[in-house]
Amino acid sequence: MSGAARLGRGAALALFALYFALPLLSMLDFSTRAKGDAVGRTGQAWANLFQDEDLRAAIITSLLLALFTAVAMVVLLVPTMIWVRLRVPKASRLIEFLCLLPLTIPALVIVVGIANVYSWVTYLLGDSGLTLTFAYVVLVLPYAYRSIDTALSAVDVGTLAEAARSLGAGWVRVIVSVILPNIAQGVLGAAFVSVALVLGEYVFASLLHFDTLPVEIALLGKSDAKTAVAASLASLIFASVLLIGLSFLHRHRRSPS
Amino acid sequence: MIGGRRRFAAAAPALGLVPFLAFIGVFLVVPTLTVVATSFQGEDGGFTLANIRALGSEAALTALWHSLILAGSTALIGAVLGAILAWLVVSAGPTSVLRRLTLAVSGVLAQFGGVTLAFAFIATLGFSGVLTEALRSWPGVDIFGSGWLFGLPGLIVVYCYFQIPLMVLVFVPALDGLRVQWREAAVNLGASTWQYWRHVALPLLTPAFLGSMLLLFANAFAAYATAAVLVSQGNPITPLFIRAALTSEILLGQANLGFALALEMIVVVAVVMGLYALLLRRTSRWMT
Numbered sequence: 131m132s133g134a135a136r137l138g139r140g141a142a143l144a145l146f147a148l149y150f151a152l153p154l155l156s157m158l159d160f161s162t163r164a165k166g167d168a169v170g171r172t173g174q175a176w177a178n179l180f181q182d183e184d185l186r187a188a189i190i191t192s193l194l195l196a197l198f199t200a201v202a203m204v205v206l207l208v209p210t211m212i213w214v215r216l217r218v219p220k221a222s223r224l225i226e227f228l229c230l231l232p233l234t235i236p237a238l239v240i241v242v243g244i245a246n247v248y249s250w251v252t253y254l255l256g257d258s259g260l261t262l263t264f265a266y267v268v269l270v271l272p273y274a275y276r277s278i279d280t281a282l283s284a285v286d287v288g289t290l291a292e293a294a295r296s297l298g299a300g301w302v303r304v305i306v307s308v309i310l311p312n313i314a315q316g317v318l319g320a321a322f323v324s325v326a327l328v329l330g331e332y333v334f335a336s337l338l339h340f341d342t343l344p345v346e347i348a349l350l351g352k353s354d355a356k357t358a359v360a361a362s363l364a365s366l367i368f369a370s371v372l373l374i375g376l377s378f379l380h381r382h383r384r385s386p387s
Numbered sequence: 388m389i390g391g392r393r394r395f396a397a398a399a400p401a402l403g404l405v406p407f408l409a410f411i412g413v414f415l416v417v418p419t420l421t422v423v424a425t426s427f428q429g430e431d432g433g434f435t436l437a438n439i440r441a442l443g444s445e446a447a448l449t450a451l452w453h454s455l456i457l458a459g460s461t462a463l464i465g466a467v468l469g470a471i472l473a474w475l476v477v478s479a480g481p482t483s484v485l486r487r488l489t490l491a492v493s494g495v496l497a498q499f500g501g502v503t504l505a506f507a508f509i510a511t512l513g514f515s516g517v518l519t520e521a522l523r524s525w526p527g528v529d530i531f532g533s534g535w536l537f538g539l540p541g542l543i544v545v546y547c548y549f550q551i552p553l554m555v556l557v558f559v560p561a562l563d564g565l566r567v568q569w570r571e572a573a574v575n576l577g578a579s580t581w582q583y584w585r586h587v588a589l590p591l592l593t594p595a596f597l598g599s600m601l602l603l604f605a606n607a608f609a610a611y612a613t614a615a616v617l618v619s620q621g622n623p624i625t626p627l628f629i630r631a632a633l634t635s636e637i638l639l640g641q642a643n644l645g646f647a648l649a650l651e652m653i654v655v656v657a658v659v660m661g662l663y664a665l666l667l668r669r670t671s672r673w674m675t
Contacts, residue, residue, distance in 0.1 A: 139475060143485075146472050150492065153507035153548065156517035160510035210407040217400035225404070228411050234660045235419055235653060236609030238626055242633065242649040243418030243425070268414045273498075323498075330500025332612035337633060344502040348616050351506060355513075362506040369499045374491040 154363070161360035175356035179364060182357065188346035191259045195342060196328040199266040200321040203274050206267060208317060211278055212305050215287045229275035232268055237333045240268070248338060259340035266328050273327065274320035281316020285309070322376040326369040422653065425646040438647035447644075450628040451651065453539055457624055458608035461546040465607075466600040468547070469554020476555065477562040490559065493552035501549070501612030508545045508617075512536050539623050545613055550603050557602055561595035598666035605659045609652065625652060 164170040179185060207229075214222050232240075244265065251261050287309060294308045310317070335342040343365060351358040429435035441447060472489070479485045496504075511518050512530065519531045535541055565588060573583040611626040622628040625648060632645035 139478075142471065143475055146468075146475075150496070150548075152518065153504075153511045156511035157507050159517050160515075206407055206410060210404060213400070213403040218404060221401065221404060225407070228408075228415070231415060234605075234656060235415070236611075236626075236656060238609065238611045238629060239422055239649040239652055240415065240418045242629065242645055243421035244414070246421060247413060247417055264410075264414050268411070326495075326499060330498075330503065332500055332502045332615065336612075336615065337630070344500055344612070347506065348502050351509070351616065355506075355509065359506050359510045362503040366495070366499060366503045366507075370492075370495045373494050373498075377487065377491045377494065 154366075157359050157363040157366075161356050161363060163356070175354075175360040176364075178354070178357040179361055182350075184341070185343075185346055185350065185357070185361065188341050188343045191341060192329055192343035194260060195262055195266065196325040198260060198263040199270060199328045200324045202263055202267050203270055203324050204317055204321060207271070207274055207278060207320075208310065208313075209305050211275070211282060212287065212309050215282060216291050216304075226275070226279075229271045231272075233272045237269060238337075240265070241334055241337045244338075259335070259342060262334055262338070262340055262342070265334045265338075266324075266331060269331065269334070270320075270324040270327050273323045277320040277323065278313065278316045281313035281319075284316075285312045319376055322372050326372050329365055329369055419653070422646050422649045425643050426650040428643055428646075430643070438643045439650075441644050442647055442651055446622075447625075447628065447648065450622055450625045453623045454608055454625040455655075457539060457542055457546065458604045460543055461550045461607045462600050462603040464543075464547050465550025465554050465603045466558075466596065469551045469599075469603075470558050470596060472551065473555045473558040473562055477559055481563075486559075489555060493555040495552075497549050497553040497556055501610060501614075502616050504545055504548055505613045505616035508536065508541070508548070512541075512544070537617055537619070541617060542614055542624070545617065546607050546610065549610075549613075550607060553603060553606060554599055557599045558595065561592060561599070564595075565591065594666045594669045598663050601659050601663040601666065605656050605663070608659070609656055 161175045162171045162173065164172050165174075179189075210225065214225050248261070248265075251264060255261050290308055290312065291304050294304045299308065330344060331342070332344040332348065334340075335345045336348065343361070347358050347361045347365075350361065426438050427434055427436065429437060442451075476483075476486045476489045508516075510516055513519065513536060514531050514534075516531070519529075522528045522530050536544070569587055569591075570583055573587050578586070609626070611630075614624055614627055615630060618624075618627055622631045629645050629648045629652075632648060
C-alpha cells in the first residue's frame, strides 16, 4: 500500500474512532462534573446508582427480567429446535419463519396489540414487572434462534440421538444430557444476547407501565440528568462486557477446528 | 382403526411443538392480528374504515412523511459511512484486532437500547453538553441553537450512531464474500484496480449494499426508544404519534387510531423487508 493510501486509511479510521468515542467520553465527563459552575469532579451521580431507592429497585427488576428471559428462552426454544431437527423436519421452515417474525413486526406494533393478552397475564400472575418476561422472550427470539441454529448445524444431531437412543436413553435424556452439552456455546451466546437486549429494552416496559432500568433512566432524565447519564453509561458498559465476552466465546469455538 | 392409530403415530412428534406454537400464538400472533382487526373497528366494535381514513389526516401524514425522511436519510448516511468503515475493517485482515474490536463495539451500539444513546447525545450536544460547552467557550459558537437536538434533525444525528454500526455488522459478511480469486482473475486479464472495482466488485456488492440499506431503513422506521426520550413536545414521527394515540385517548376523537397507525407501520416494514428478501435472493446467487 502506498504511503498516501495508508495515511488516508489512518485518517478515516481516526475520524470514525473520534465519532464513536466522543459521546461515550462526554457521558463520563458529564456525569462526573461538579454541580453548577464549580470546577472539579464529583462521584455523586455514580453513587446515586446505589443510593437512589427507585433506581435500585429498577436495576433489580431489570436484572431479574434478564435472568428470567434467558432461562425461559432456553427452556422454550432449545427443546423445540432440537425436536424439529430430530422428529419434525417438515416444520423447520415454519419454526424459522416464526422465530424471525419479530424482526419484521416492530416491537411497538406488538405492544399496541398486546393489551388484552397482558390484562389476562396480570390477572393470572399479578401486576409485577417480571411478567414482561413473556414479551421479552418473543423479542429476543430472532437473535437466540440464529445463535442456537448455528450451533445445531455444527453437530450431527441425528447420529448423536440415534446412538443415545440405541443405548436406551429416553428423549428427555437425549435432549438434556446428550445434545445440549454439544451446543452449549450457542445456547450461552443466545443467553448473553438476550440479557443485553432485555437490559436495554424500553418500548414494552414504558408503554405497559413497568419500572425497569431504562424506564427509570428516562424518568430520571427529567429531574437529574447527571444520574441518568451515569446510569446510561453504566448499563452500556455492562452490556459491552457481556457482548464483547460473547465475541471471545465465538472465537474460542472456532479456534479448535 | 389401525389406519387411525398409524395416523396418530405419524402426527405424535408434532405434539412436541405445541408449547412453542402456543406461546408464539399468544404473545406474537394474537397481538399482531389484534392490531389488524382493531384497525377496522369503531368504538362500538362494528366494522368501519374511519380509522384507516384518519391515517390520511394532515397530522398523521406529516408524521409518516417525517418518519420516512428520518429512516431514508439515516439509512443512506448509515449505509455509505458503514460500508466505508466495513471496508476499512475487512481490508485490515480477517484476524486483526481492529476487525474484532470494531465488530464487538458495533454489536453493542447497534443492538443496545435507544434510551442510553439518547442520553449519550444529551451529554454531548445538549444545552450543557460537553461539546456544546467546549465550542461555546472557544470559538464561541453556540451549536445548541434553539434545541434542534430534540426535534427531527437531532433524531437524524442520533440515529446514525446506531445505523452505521448496524451497517458494519451486515455488510462485513458481504465484503468477506468477495473472493481473492476474482480479483486475481481480473488482474490476470489486465484490469486496473479501478476497473476491478468498477466492473467486478461493485456490481457484485450492489445487491448486498441495497439490501443492507433496506434493513437500515426498516430499523430506523421502527425505532422508538431514542425518539421517545429525546422528543417530549409534539409527535414528529409515526412511532411517537402512536404513543400519543395510546396515552391520550381523546386524540382526534379516534379511539382506535393507534391500531391503524400500527397497521401502517406493519405495511411499511413488510414492503421494505419484502424487497430485502428479493435482493437477498439475488445476492446469494454469487455470495455463498
